[in-house]
Amino acid sequence: MSEPQGPGTELRTADEDPLHRRLGLKDDEFDRIVATLGRQPRPAELAMYGAMWSEHCSYKSSKRYLRTLPTEGASVLVGPGQDAGAIDVGDGWAAVFKMESHSHPSAIEPYQGAATGVGGIVRDIISMGARPVALLDPLMFGPLEHERNRWLFEGVVAGIGGYGNCIGVPTVGGEIRFAGPHTANPSVDVMCLGLARAEDLVTSSSRSAHAGSLMVLYGASTGRDGIGGVSVLASATLEEGSTAARPSVQIGDPFAEKLLIEASLELIERGLLEGLQDLGGAGITCAVSESAARAEMGAQLDLDAVPLREPGMEAFEILTSESQERMLAIVHPSKLGDVTAVCARWGLGIAVIATLVDGGALTVTHDGAVVAEMPARSLTDEGPEYDRPREPRPAVEGEEDPTFTRFNGDVRTAFMDVLAAPNVASKRWVFEQYDSIVQGQTVAGAGGDAAVVRVPGTLKGLALSTDGKGRFGALDPYLGAAHAVAEAARNVAVTGARPLAITNCMNFGNPERPAVMWEFSESIRGMADACLGLDTPVTGGNVSFYNESAGSAIWPTPVIGMVGLIEDYRLRVPAGFPRAGLAIYLLGETFAELGGSEFAETVLGVVAGRPPALDLQKEAALHRVLLAAASQDVLASAHDPAEGGLAIALAESAIEGGHGFAVTLAGDLPAHVMLFSESASRAVVSVAPEREDGLLGEAVDHGVPATRLGETGGSAVLFDGLFETSVQELREVYETALPRLLGETGAP
Amino acid sequence: MTARTPRIGVITFPGSLDDRDALAAVATMGGTGVSLWHGDHDLRSVDAVVLPGGFSYGDYLRCGAIATHAPIMEEVRAFAAIGGPVLGICNGFQVLCESRLLPGALIRNRSLRFVCREVTLRVETSQSVVTADLTPGETLAMPIKHGEGAFVARTQELVRMRSEGLVVFRYAGADGVVDDAHDPNGSLENIAGVRNAAGNVVGLMPHPEHAVDPDVGATGGQSVFASLLSSALAVAGS
Amino acid sequence: MTFSFEVLVSLKPGLADPAGKAVLSALPALGWTNVGAVHVGKHIALTLDAPDESTARAQVEAMADRLLSNPVIEDFRILDVAREP
Amino acid sequence: MTFSFEVLVSLKPGLADPAGKAVLSALPALGWTNVGAVHVGKHIALTLDAPDESTARAQVEAMADRLLSNPVIEDFRILDVAREP
Ligand SMILES: Nc1ncnc2c1ncn2[C@@H]1O[C@H](COP(=O)(O)OP(=O)(O)O)[C@@H](O)[C@H]1O
């Protein structure tokens, strides 16, 4: 929780508005505070409610929808509501994971915005008692033709690398999409996966604290940066003349974060903690009130004990500062000496700032006087909740579905254009800036469908993929969300791993607009249905609203982070054709479905039509075939057609593996539809000739159509009857497209 | 000579990242890994010392600059002075240059970007503790991952390095050809690793510790660690 | 005429300065315990051709604002000017 | 007394300066074609307590030599001094 939400665009000037409105609190919310307290609130109290009841911290617009998501499953250890979700991956290990956005700060200062986004999600994972072992970074930007978009893109990528590389957590995957509506509003989501021994996980979340337990703040000192990040303090004055010195952007200190990781894990391993909480949105206010509320207690918080970076900070500043790289531990007084020693060894500052007390009251003192007093739960659990009006977007009249647009162009040219489209072309320029191998467990990094990292000391591998389908979502938010889940699961399944559970980040516009609220509710419905159909429960996530400017919102884009399990990582299936002489099969069927496709946008210049249909039973059946075949070592390669369809999937397998192919695409569909349709629930696989029967057997057993397309081999690439090219030419087009757009030649 | 396994120390500085990976590589190659702590004045009777990769002290100011002043570095200097094998990998290489135990310095990659990819190294000399078992001209595949790995030295120093054969590894093509197209970071003369005059102190930017396990990548690091282990035993036995 | 300028770019006050903090905490181990604050920023030296100094300076200011610093987090200051004939 | 100093650290002439080169090549696209050379270095501002200015300056020189710069590739220069009572 660390993303500023709700730019203060609707705020009137400070003079004509009472304080609560300047803090982003509505009049009825103010009344609710007065009712809770039984008196007029003090300024610091208002600042605390303003931060905690902000959209970002309270989920007041989204809560009622999030409750409808499927959250239960055999492997789920910790569902939504904690700092991160956790699933059981066997051998006593828990996989802890969560995704979060840092889009708004990144739009102002891309390097630091993205860097501090990495820091925030990593602390969520640490606070569950897990060692962070992988990062993924799904990103969305406006077109690179614009200088500002290039600046944002290069800055965000550098920031993610700058922070992630320096803390020793490999960045193993992600996604990059470009779309017009992201020009003013880039989406910067980051997912982190951690591993914990299941028993340590319980320790850190059991909150065995009791009255007299100490709340210990450790890590960086508290400054005036990022105050009001989550509410609107940054865009309004609290009291006369006190805002000038408060920067809204923060500078990340990955070195401090690395020390936090090591110190925190040592504290947990040695059993020195009763609870652990990261500091993100709403800073100390959130961490202290949540810790107290979870323990069903109150707390006595002394702001004079907080180590400050600057003199003269006011109570509300200390309470709501979002200074980075801080953690809050709950410690039994008898363990304080040991905790202090561990922090000292790692060079971290430490201070006892609060004590847990019986009863539910949170009392805050500053300069020796009480500045705030309220029930802790009133901040965390008793905030407002809204059922905001929704209104379906009107259907666009007279727009032709590109599926039925006659195409008279040259398919070879179209193919090369789609291959070079920034959404499709190689993202090597990005992922080579990330350390993807530190910790020594990366079996497969970026470049394939899902990354695979080993569970240390076992043969198990975790397969990870992030996927968003903005273009589909723009045309049908229900289908967009469902497809995102299905594609994420498919990306995991093609590597031979069983999809287990998801996290997500919901990237949307202003929820106060009925059209956006409708998109949101439809997306939740699509995500819920797909997660149920594929048996991949939701363990957590994050909602990022207000991604719009001048009334123009980003496309409704839930980004899904899928975690899958492969029992023996040595059986992982690569995406590339590993050798010549293999038979190439298409599993699944191609339909006339070009609505919202890459072909439609790149070649026809339209984002229109109906996205492909999605049959979740067919999708699940495909996964079963892939898993069965992979576990018997039948598959030499497997890759799923996504943006750009079958033609691009074949090309990518050839480029990745370094072997050409010859295929015949038979059927009644026009050539461009065969090549570029983005029908779901398909995979392109290659098998050794002696394994073809094995594959076909599985396909028949699970009712999945399997069509033999041709063979791998040679340096030529032949679409029989259509066109011919070479692996060399494909690679050239695929690898140089992005560097060229950035004005580089692609030299090392 | 004894049959005992060599004890290889790996220093953890605040911000070291590949310390665990280096310990794992030592174990994989048959040595005993020993953790060393930056704040100690104790090398725990190891037979060789590895300064691992990472971002010691955040690499703020200059890579490796602050680590140079850590208490353990006094012990490393003394150990190096009596011929003890010392290997600096990536950030460890930067620390050794900053400490003047190795010639030259490492500055930002010419692309100004961090780069993580597999490269090929050509072995330039067998007169070092990590190439004693290798033949000049041989190639090794292993990954690089750094933002400040461009090796630089002033002309005079470079001339001396050439004449004394202090270059241990150069970036090359898979066929061993050394040219600008295979220089991933703008290093002078494709220099990827260097040694001191005695050959007991070596630093390189690529990561041999990430190239010993075939399940997660290349294996060019195996022979580097094998040489280090045998050099460690040889020095200990002499 | 050719003018030389130096531009100093530093983080805005109030922002965390991790590099400065790292240097500050390294100094005591080297024997210096009397340093109160350290801030690390950038120094950019450049030469440019312009008809006169005020034109040159105006250009350097524009460059510092648009390219050499990010005004959201950094301040800059133009140091000297020297003219080379 | 407290003294403030600024230390400027720059790469020795003749060494590659990729950051300077990158700035130089970004300028024409922004409309500045009259810039001849750009060098990017570091600016370190610090305050320290010392009995008098010459002691303070000597200490800053030692710090610059031992920690703030790498004499193998960098030169430094001490900029100003200001005393705060
Ligand atoms: N921002 C990024 N960070 C790291 N890896 C990325 C990023 N964007 C794309 N990749 C990698 O590039 C490959 C292709 O991405 P994508 O086209 O999204 O794959 P898919 O279509 O299978 O979802 C994947 O391995 C992905 O992890």
Ligand SMILES: [Mg+2]
């Ligand atoms: Mg895929």
